Amino acid sequence: MKITNWLDLLGGLALFLYGMQVLSDSLEDAAGDRLKTILEKLTNTKLKGVLVGIGVTAAVQSSSAVTVMLIGFMNASLMTLNRCIWVVMGSNIGTTITAQMIAVNVGVVAPVFAVVGVFMCLFFKSRKVKAIGSVMTGFGILFMGLNMMSGAVVPLQKEPIFIKLMTTLSNPILAVLFAAAFTALIQSSGAAVGILSALATKGLVPFSTAAYMVCG
Template sequence: MLESIILSLIGGLTLFLYALNYLSDSLKAVTGERMQFYLNKFTGNLFSGIASGTVITTLLDSSSAVIIMTIALVKSRALTFRQAIGIVMGANIGTTISSQIIALDVGKYSSVLMAVGFLLLMLAKKRLPKNIGRVLLGFGLIFFGLYVMEESVAPLRQSPRFAHWMQALENPLKGVGIGALVTLIIQSSSATVSMIIALGAKKLITITAGIAVMLGAELGTCSDTLLASIGRSRQAVKTGIFHLLFNVISIIVALILFNPFVQLVSAISGNAPLERQIANAHVLFNCIGVVLFIPVVPLAERLLNQLIREKQTIRQAA
């Protein structure tokens, strides 16, 4: 039984990760160069930058893709580090939209989206309907991959060993560690949060453990953006480090106030299903983190500017 569960889970996860990349590429094809134009146009101040990062991440369904694209734009001097700060913070909010959609339990209808998308892709003559077909097919594959993961873990309800392991994740530090490790391996916080939601849908994880692993996913997702900043300009490196700093501080605050945060999620969610409560926790954590961090942004910006100076500034100082 264990072998079939693992194989099904790997299959569903692989399909989910492929669908995420496929959907991101498809949406980039629809938006084209306009995405870069809007990023540059609507990031005049911190709040417009946060709004832009939220909207674009919602569209692309990948905070990592948006932040990596932002780092590339900062390197090419199309964006400044100050503009990038708002986009990074907004990307953390935008990525929570997908968890809300996933918690709707739309996996059973994924075949409809895949069928409509495939027909548009194959039969449409014009570019726009074909691109819409790609987007629908991508969403359908995401939901189907999630559905496969949900069904694959269902037999684990009868496993005392698995139940004992999941209870251990109620320790916030252990949960954060596991969430960070899984995200580091699969390079997708969305996939990690989706797996937590899938476990919640089958009542295989508690809200406490789910929130702890979710916090770990937010830490693990910093790895790919840090890698993307290696060898880039000083401004681009500061963007990658700001993402890490923002997430680490938010996670530390959440761990300090872990029990009150869990109670807040439960109070807001009411009698909602467990998967919905986990999705709500994802939204609350990122939104509260952005709101609390806004007053600290000028200090963080000055600190990073001091620590990572431009080469010209160093010569002048010498």
């Protein structure tokens, strides 16, 4: 891989992470206290707790943010531990929504979302419209970053070091440990899955290895 490919890969990762942050912050800003109300009041049954966890995490795109929020509610005695557990379970399901959107290639229309979102932020005065525009911008940036990463990893199929690494990671235990360490390093399972999806769609990572790495 050339230095330009590495720069594209890092730049794509930066856009992906920034897009996730913008999306998360914008949704929280748009929802305001309603997000807290949902978590506090709509978790009186196990099924509701799981569904709320799925919905909120799919919207915020960060199971970590939801978990931290739940810990805060529990410490403030606004929610019981039992309710929080079911919401966290739903949150772990909701965090897979990003991977599903990657699978259907939403990135094709990502620039459209980014352009419309920026337009709404610049030319509208309504706080609500600006918040929605920020959400669309974050969504667009996220998938534009993913597309950059997908293009950058193509030359890896000819790299002996990468091929040797993939051969080593065919061992399930090593695949899980490698993915766990990488996710801990970048602090985003969504970004880790995004990079893995980019490699898998180019045929650089076999399904069996990808499955174990997702577990990690």
